[in-house]
Amino acid sequence: MSHPAATPASALAAGIDDRIARRNVAILACAQALGGASASIVISTGPLIGAALLGPDKSLATLPVSFMVLGTAIGMLPAGMLMRRFGRRTSFLGSSIGGTVTALLAALAVLAGHFWLFTLACGAMGFVTAFVQQFRFAAADTASDAFRPRAISWVMAGGILAGVIGPQTVILTRDLLAPILFAGTYVALAGLSFLAFLVLWFLQAPPPVARAAQGVARPLSEIMRQPAFLVAATCGIVSYALMSLVMTATPLAMIGCGLSTTDAALAIQWHVLAMFGPSFFTGALIARFGVRTIVVTGLALLCGCGIISLSGQDVAHFWVALILLGLGWNFGFIGATTMLTACYRPAERTMVQSANDFLVFGFVAFASFSSGSLLHNFGWGTVNVLIFPVTALCLAAMLALGRTQRSDRTV
Incomplete structure (x- = not known):
């Protein structure tokens, strides 16, 4: 019996078989659940490990999370180049092994008490996450037009499972290598990455198909000067960066209020579920109510998170606030992404998407880095108060864009 990877490219190109696509979706959804767990594990434990290793000054405690986000941003372009050169299957397998190695490096750093080594390991895990972000696109490669939306959605369901697997791994393994807290968690994460490797071994992915660009691409600077692109x-930046700012500080804030690491891990779990759960119907809501309405709703939910956070500091306040934060991110970020698709031509797609993602994750890294310093120096209240002026800026920008477009239509 031939190996899945050995399937001739001509057989795949001759006709798309949704039996292959369904099989790939199941594989990629499982890999998403396993490989995607690293983000919630680093978010749940990174600030706590950083605080333990740094001593009295906790201002850099969230740096491991910042490095993970920065690693994801840096890894996006190389991931695309590697997949074009070697194909998705080989690239995914290599990244899974990389995830295993970097998780073991993080465990070693925690055991040895080296903050900077742990931070660099988290950055490397972020680089691996850039490949995990491509799973949903891989699901579409062998799918028919009719099945493609469901294929993408089902792989995204793996993100929901990752949001459960990550925090539960933290809870079950935090004392595995006691008395060093969380060292065992990263050994377990290495095991999850290796399981993802075993699952991805059976992926049947075709080689990338070159397509001629349609039309003439404008300079990137011209595209980015468009009011629609700027808004x-x-x-997108505000939705993602505010989510990162509050989420990254939450575990430290919860521990500072006398709550347990289990409470903090479960808070992150519910937050991740709220982030990805609505994705199955967000597109339908955009189609029905319009993209601007959904973006505004997302910004309102982010403000709701700030209001709940400022009204109390018990478990229920943290959990409800993080759920609203996840919902706000989902509506705001997916809505902003939909708005972006109207700003470019087919020939400009890759260039504009890459530029947008680089901007988004650059600001997200800055937000997560600033989060620990803001919390340490100014308190939990200040972290949440920042939500309101920033969301007001977005609302003002959207209002101005709407007026400009209405004016243009009347000319």
Whole structure:
């Protein structure tokens, strides 16, 4: 019996078989659940490990999370180049092994008490996450037009499972290598990455198909000067950066209020579920109510998170606030991404998407880095108060864009 990877490219190109696509979706959804767990594990434990290793000054405690986000941003372009050169299957397998190695490096750093080594390991895990972000696109490669939306959605369901697997791994393994807290968690994460490797071994992915660009691509600077691009990018940056700012500080804030690491891990779990759960119907809501309405709803939910966070500091306040934060991110970021698609031509797609993602994850890294310092120096209240002026900026930008477009239609 031939190996899945050995299937001739001509057989795949001759006709798309949704039996292959369904099989790939199941594989990629499982790999998403396993490989995607690293983000929630680093978010749940990174600030706590950083605080333990740094001593009295906790201002850099969230740096491991910042490095993970920065690693994801840096890894996006190389991931695309590697997949074009070697194909998705080989690249995914290599990244899974990389995830295993970097998780073991993080465990070693925790055991040895080296903050900077742990931070660099988290950055490397972020680089691996850039490949995990491509799973949903891989699901579409062998799918028919009719099945493609469901294929993408089902792989995204793996993100929901990752949001459960990650925090539960933290809870079950935090004392595995006691008395060093969380060292065992990263050994377990290495095991999850290796399981993802075993699952991805059976992926049947075709080689990338070159397509001629349609039309003439404008300079990137010209595209980015468009009011529609500026507003879409701003809303995407604000939605993601505010989510990162509050989420990264939450575990430290919860521990500082006398709550347990289990409470903090479960808070992150519910937050991740709220982030990805609505994805199955967010597109339908955009189609029904319009993209601007959904973006505004997302910004309102982010403000709701700030209001709940400022009204109390018990478990229920943290959990409800993080659920609203996840929902706000989902509506705001997916809505902003939809707005972005109207800003470019087919020939400009890759260039504009890469520029937008680089901006988004660059600001997200800055937000997660600033989060620990803001919390340490100014308190939990200040972290949440920042939500309101930033969301007001987005609302003002959207209002101005709407007026400009209405004016243009009347000319």
